[in-house]
Amino acid sequence: MSADPDSRSLHHSRVSSQSETQSRSQPLPATPDFDAWPVEVAITAIDHDPQILNVTWQDGSQSRYHSIWLRENAADDSTVNPATRERILDLSRLEAWPTIEHAKLEANGAITIDFLPERRRLSFHPGWLRAHDYANLVEHELPLVPRTLWLGSDREEPTTLDATGWMERDHDATSVDSLPKQALEAVIGEGLVRLRNLPTAPGSLDAIARRIGPPRPTNFGNLFDVRAKPDPDSNAYTSLALPPHVDLPTREYQPGLQLLHCLENDTVGGEAVMMDGFAVAEALRERHPAHFATLTRVRWCYANTARTSDYVWFDPMIKLDARGEFDEVRIADFLRGPLMAPFDDVEPAYAALMTLQSLLREPEFALRFSYAPGDLVIFDNRRLLHARDAFDVSQGGSRWLQGCYLERDEARSRLRMLKRAERQARLEDA
Template identity: 40%
Template sequence: MNTAAVVADFRTYPLISALGSVQTLADRVAVEWADGRISPFHHVWLRDNCPCQQCVYSVTREQVFEIVDAPDDLQPTAAHIDAEGCLCLDWHDGHRSRFDPGWLRAHAYDDQSRAERLAGQPQSHLWRSDLQLPVFEYTALMEDPAALLQWLIAVRDIGLTQVRGVPTAPGSLKLIAQRISFIRESNFGVLFNVQSKADADSNAYTAFNLPLHTDLPTRELQPGLQFLHCLVNDAEGGESIFVDGFAIADALRSEDPASFQALCEIPVEFRNKDRHSDYRCLAPIIALDALGRVAEIRMANFLRGAFDTSVEQMPRLYRAYRRFMAMTREPRFRLMQRLNPGELWCFDNRRTLHARNAFDPATGARHFQGCYVDRDELLSRILVLQR
């Protein structure tokens, strides 16, 4: 069935099972599917999601109807399955609704349907030092939408990828980042140059080692994706180090649940200050989503302010913080690799902690360029490509 005409969406929905029968009850409609599943839909939910052109503007596919404008005693006078297999409802105020069975099944909220949707959501693939690094070719990503989709899914689910064959002319990074979406500008610019310089406004622009961290934890919303593109790398040292912050959080939850809970509950302030700006954010190191899954790691010891919590909580926070940092140093979690000219890292900055060994600028030039793209843009691009 072509669902475009009856679904207020830009997507189409496969017909998993046909509608078998429909029964009207006091406050809901009970649908029995051909595969035997029974899905209840409350009257108010059905009226709220009516996809007709009176309720949804066909150009933007956005709702114009508001449920508060429906009668309080909302009831259908008739419910049936039409010749095309759609659920049709006549409401007592004269309105009519028609629901595509593919869309209806995809949004059913009986326990079994909701469990299926949850199981079908993208899953983070946790990794350790033995990660088989996903590697992609620049030309394919620039020319082939299927290769682009494969890369973006790897970024989403694994959180660390490498691209090879990238031109080494300054500014080349912008082209591949824009294959996802627009670049997020920060106080470091649209593209930032990672080089040792005397007037550095960040430790990243020195030859020091950088311990494992996420970039810009000082912002309310940390950048989602970070790109680091190698233009020149002749200096000795400077190897890149990565750990999967989600894997460390998962291990911490299992091995030391009290410390895990402390890092989820007690906020820490991060500060990023230079001669012209002063950014600060107070947030927990581990953030959970609405389902209790780890959604974000916020960590940069060199940007951390003094802990500010109660006298009773202070030892608990320090114990948890030290444990987390110690785990990031464990060989079981760490992946280290030198980046060569024409290669770039693309990783989830809100998940994957990155570090750099010290390098010796007297032994050769070292020039990386970087930029940020928000995680929302990655997820949107995946969905559009999957259409």
Template identity: 30%
Template sequence: MKEVRFSVSEESNTLLAQFNGQNIELPALWLRERCQDEYHLDKVSKQRFFDPHQLSEDLSIKKIESIIPEEKLTISFSDDYTGTYDINEFYADFDMWDGTPATKSWLSDTDKSAFFVQYDDLTSEKGLLNALEIFLAYGLIIVNGVPERPNAVLEVAERFGNVRQTNFGKHFEVYTRPDSNDLAYRSVSLGPHTDNPYRDPMPGVQLLHCIQNETTGGLSTLVDSLSVIEQLRKEDPYGVELLSTIPVRYRHYDQDVDLIERRTMIKLDSANRVEGVAYSPRLDFLPLLEPEKLKVFHRARQRLGQLFSDPRFEWRFKLEPGQLQMFHNTRVLHGRTAFDPNEGHRHLQGAYIDLDEPKGRYVSLKKKISI
């Protein structure tokens, strides 16, 4: 988090925050909503006992006093409320990562040793915190030493969040099945993609556990969309703008369900930073645009796919039995090279969890360990 400093002017009854090279006056309404006394705020749940939406828009500060050296303030407002404030409670409002690690983009030649963790370490709070920190920063981890048995993927998933059940089940089997309802269950090559862009919300995190892999092909591929989009923005900023503002229709169909969702191919977060993508050439449909804009859109989409498969960005490796890859589904794209099922068995099990759970568990665990 970038450093923020607070200063009080008792003469003008103002509280200032120095942040990003600016002096920002904290408005009376903003401060009044954040009252911290037990009459207005439940200390256990941190939920309010009052409705701040009903506060007057014309609130003003009548008096502000510093309590030294406790880093506390006493503030009186025009609605006759007076409260004591701990300044430390304001830092979270200036942390755009909300207590989680800042993302670190990576390329194919990045040192991958930072991505690996051990299965046994996930049983300790410090080991789990370390794995969460790596995952949130890089968008993936590779877990070594996972038992080579069915449903172990669920045991790992539940350390990071609650398993999300879909029409594929609580977990899904990845091995060759003729006439399957998804090409992932064939032996064909799969280009880099995000899973389930036709679903609302998309799964935030995917886990794939290798139980058996006797083939020479079927190499796993991973690519960081943050690095790719950074490159695309250098080449085609207008194309990136179109991909992040014009929705695309995605569809998944089988005999039991027909799922359709519309979303932009490039996803921005609440701070307008690139968070990831919804990318799956097997499932998307070109939007209807005027001819010239359609060409620009398609050109950007085409270049995006080329960069995803570029060796500068794509990490290609063999996922060995006992290894599990866990990745941010809308940030780190995954794929697979083709393989010959006649060489032997290739069996993976997969599962999904939502992204908010690893984030929430990281913040809570970090506070617990630091106490």
């Protein structure tokens, strides 16, 4: 099957002035998902040829959609399972390339299309179409939350929210709740948030974490205790200072989020230290571009060879995504194994490493703060570096944090659900 551009003919449809706004008497069609799509901009006109639908919006912008894309993203029960909204259509089973025979702009603002070769009439929701305008990706493709790089010297404390009573409030996947929305926006945008006045019962972190998503178990368990203990299997379980690092860079997919929940803290010292690893990497790129390029290319060995486990992974210290944006950093000196790089890369790699290590000691990057019982910090473990000042246990007192890991996916999913609930509430109030 293939599209035949030479066979295209042009058809037009324009809504009358009396029906430019959505008719309340005629419901809009379903969408191929469970989300709510407000119609913030109405469609004023459409035209089409067999392979392309052109849409003109009330604000003057124009969108284009391929016939094959529209056919695959319809919401009827020949395309998606209405119970799960998962696609059941197999395009290769159609007799020929799907084309548009006729398109009509309905009074309620939806678009109805007759498709060949099936002779199937399908309707499309205008709010959904606007949100999925792939012909204008530069204009419309926005991140879930804009990313903000920061320096510790520019702030006195993390973004901090009062969580008093949060765990006592009713919760379900469709509820509108401003606290987790603000918290997740901070985590996704800045990499860090602190919640205060949460319960301090041991183990309560599990229920707190599940307000976002299921914890990720590791060899340290679902929850782990961060406090000095005899016979430690990690430097974290001592009173020693810890250098800036991410956790578990030894894994193929290091945990996306880390939660640290303070249950007790009346020791001397032990301040938390956080720094934006992406801001450090950006500073390296600006000041030492050759070293930056080396650390995005050379694969370092990360190893955690404990008594009962042996985790090893090789990856660059700074990773970029397909668009060249920062995706993650893997910085943890105490978890690096021997560098196994090509011979000519070894000296440049160490030169770049030492330059990065010097940057990490610059005070402008570090944000220091103390934990109080009931505090919870949530941070992006693939972006933020965390550290700790040494604390003194010789004079009594205790410092007890419980921690767990989640995935970035859980935070993004939960935030999308909260935004969906907000949109649905606005539609119901309209």
